[in-house]
Amino acid sequence: MEGLYTGVRYVHATGDIEAKTWYSKEKEVKYKQVIQERSGEKENKFSISINNFQINFNKRVSKFEKYDTINEKRKLKIFNNFYLPIEFKKTTNFELKTTEKSYDLDTLKEETINDLETELKEDVDGKEIVNRDVVVEERLDGLYIKLIYEVIENIGVEEKLVF
Secondary structure, three states: EEOOEEEOOOOOOOOOOEEEEEEEEEEEOOOOEEEHHHHHHHEEEEEEEEOOOEEOOOOOOOOOOOOEEEEEEEEEEEEOOEEEEEEEEEEEEEEEEEEEOOOHHHHHHHHHHHHHHHHHHHHHHOEEEEEEEEEEEOOOOOOEEEEEEEEEEOOEEEEEEOO
């Protein structure tokens, strides 16, 4: 801007810059899927560490063939924030069971598209969706699905003026 008494003065332009942009997610899924779930069985193992010396109270290997392990550690503390070099460790093994699940074409396609839409909704939240396109390719052992959203969004960025 140029003023009579102020001379030339640089200011930001006012306006919105909107553009069509595309967001996409893709996924390859198989007709037969192996799913591992916890069976509900668990076992606990305990140990104590003093400096670098560890004492295990359970000497046996886990009774489960497949398992998920969660470790919890706690240091011995006296007073408010004075820790001793003694640590208690609890190891919990959860048994995993493996199941094989088979899907038909329509069910697998529908579930995969729903999953992709849920993921893409987070990316395009608050933006105007103009077009939605789904690409489905049948493969020998499964499907390849690509979901594309065409959206209109404000791409303008305010930057600092440099002279």
